[in-house]
Amino acid sequence: MRIEFHGAAGGEVTGSCHLVEVAGKRILLDCGMVQGGREADARNAEPFAFDPASIDALVISHAHIDHIGRVPLLVKRGFKGPVYAQAATCDLFPIMLLDAASLSEHNAERENREHAPGQPDVAPLYTAADVTAAQQQLHPLAYEVDTEILPGVTVRLHEAGHILGSAMIELRADGRSMLFTGDVGMRGTPILRDPASPPRTDLILMESTYGDRNHKDRAATVAELGQILAAAQADGGNVVIPAFAVGRSQELLYWFAEHFEDWNLAKWTIFLDSPMAAKVTAVYDRHEELFDAEAAAVWRGRIKPFKLPNLRVSESVDDSKAINRIHGGAIIIAGSGMANGGRVRHHLENNLAYARNHVIFVGYQAAGTLGRLLVNGVKQVRMFGGEISVHAHIHTVGGLSAHADQQSLLDWYGTSPNHPPVALAHGENPAREALAASLKQRFGVAVTLSQPGMQLDV
Ligand SMILES: [Zn+2]
Numbered sequence: 427m428r429i430e431f432h433g434a435a436g437g438e439v440t441g442s443c444h445l446v447e448v449a450g451k452r453i454l455l456d457c458g459m460v461q462g463g464r465e466a467d468a469r470n471a472e473p474f475a476f477d478p479a480s481i482d483a484l485v486i487s488h489a490h491i492d493h494i495g496r497v498p499l500l501v502k503r504g505f506k507g508p509v510y511a512q513a514a515t516c517d518l519f520p521i522m523l524l525d526a527a528s529l530s531e532h533n534a535e536r537e538n539r540e541h542a543p544g545q546p547d548v549a550p551l552y553t554a555a556d557v558t559a560a561q562q563q564l565h566p567l568a569y570e571v572d573t574e575i576l577p578g579v580t581v582r583l584h585e586a587g588h589i590l591g592s593a594m595i596e597l598r599a600d601g602r603s604m605l606f607t608g609d610v611g612m613r614g615t616p617i618l619r620d621p622a623s624p625p626r627t628d629l630i631l632m633e634s635t636y637g638d639r640n641h642k643d644r645a646a647t648v649a650e651l652g653q654i655l656a657a658a659q660a661d662g663g664n665v666v667i668p669a670f671a672v673g674r675s676q677e678l679l680y681w682f683a684e685h686f687e688d689w690n691l692a693k694w695t696i697f698l699d700s701p702m703a704a705k706v707t708a709v710y711d712r713h714e715e716l717f718d719a720e721a722a723a724v725w726r727g728r729i730k731p732f733k734l735p736n737l738r739v740s741e742s743v744d745d746s747k748a749i750n751r752i753h754g755g756a757i758i759i760a761g762s763g764m765a766n767g768g769r770v771r772h773h774l775e776n777n778l779a780y781a782r783n784h785v786i787f788v789g790y791q792a793a794g795t796l797g798r799l800l801v802n803g804v805k806q807v808r809m810f811g812g813e814i815s816v817h818a819h820i821h822t823v824g825g826l827s828a829h830a831d832q833q834s835l836l837d838w839y840g841t842s843p844n845h846p847p848v849a850l851a852h853g854e855n856p857a858r859e860a861l862a863a864s865l866k867q868r869f870g871v872a873v874t875l876s877q878p879g880m881q882l883d884v
Pocket residue numbers: 488490588609
């Protein structure tokens with residue numbers, strides 16, 4: 427069994443893609459997009475480092491774009507084999523990729539309008555039709571069931587606890603085996619079950635996003651959220667929460683249901699202003715069988731997370747615009763999570779200038795985004811061609827991460843029955859170097875830092 431690293435290697439966290447050769451077959455694990463800026467667009471359009479037609483099967487870990495974003499392109503360029511994924515991932519697949527296709531088509535249109543006459547037109551990376559074509563190749567799998575995906579090659583998915591349908595992929599062939607973790611969630615993440623312990627295997631290919639740090643305590647984080655909402659209620663303004671459509675939006679609604687009474691939430695109107703988050707929420711609703719025991723209990727309770735009595739889901743642009751006329755008493759959850767696009771920008775434009783309003787950031791804010799500027803405390807921002815003075819209260823609530831931290835990754839590895847060698851991917855260099863050092867020190871195991879094009883025999 428030989429692994430060749432092609433993405434989320436060499437100190438990067440996006441573009442997850444690994445090629446496994448075994449039993450005369452070529453199996454791709456993930457086929458994600460590189461994210462972050464214009465340079466990323468160019469890299470995503472580059473030829474694959476392998477011939478797509480030579481791949482026999484693709485297995486995907488979960489539905490985040492940095493793990494599935496290039497699948498329609500792989501199909502467009504000649505991949506004809508099956509695509510295996512957990513059933514909920516198959517349901518999220520078209521929602522995520524149609525959004526990516528529409529973004530790519532939109533950007534290409536804009537560039538073609540703006541470029542100088544005589545310049546060649548830019549084509550979108552792929553279109554909605556390419557997504558639909560790729561969707562035809564999906565094969566849903568359940569967790570903890572062996573499936574012979576190709577003659578002599580068996581796959582078994584294990585719960586990764588990161589987003590709905592997220593899986594660790596166990597691959598066995600020729601008497602050898604490996605486990606690819608995909609993204610590993612934090613234990614205790616609401617709604618989802620905790621990550622499964624690793625099976626006995628010959629190699630673990632592991633993510634390392636937070637390999638060098640530990641998250642703030644979750645209970646303290648949730649309590650902080652409650653305190654901010656109480657302060658906001660006293661101020662009489664609105665609360666704007668930029669949030670990702672998958673995971674974080676649903677998690678917020680979960681906390682709102684659980685604390686509906688003690689946070690006095692009946693006094694607010696809660697808006698989920700994101701058509702994509704609404705679609706993703708519907709997929710969560712269809713997969714209650716994947717919820718953990720606490721979530722199952724909350725769902726049996728009087729106040730249900732996705733059916734809060736004062737929850738308004740705005741699908742149309744008009745619904746979204748109507749929120750602009752509300753000057754107090756609204757909690758608005760909208761994307762994008764880093765406020766670099768999406769409907770949340772309109773809500774920020776309307777609310778940032780007034781001291782009665784509060785903005786709560788609940789996720790990582792990358793450099794160069796509006797979210798990062800606000801978190802850093804800028805007093806003036808430029809939006810939609812105008813200058814806005816920031817008077818609203820800006821809060822950062824850490825501790826709701828969808829990724830396991832260093833301690834959790836070490837503890838998770840510690841439950842392995844045989845402590846096999848490790849290869850690290852999906853982490854910036856300081857993070858994976860710190861995790862590699864801790865793994866070596868605590869377990870005495872060999873750790874490889876993956877590099878693009880590097881081969882590793884298992
Ligand atoms: Zn992910």
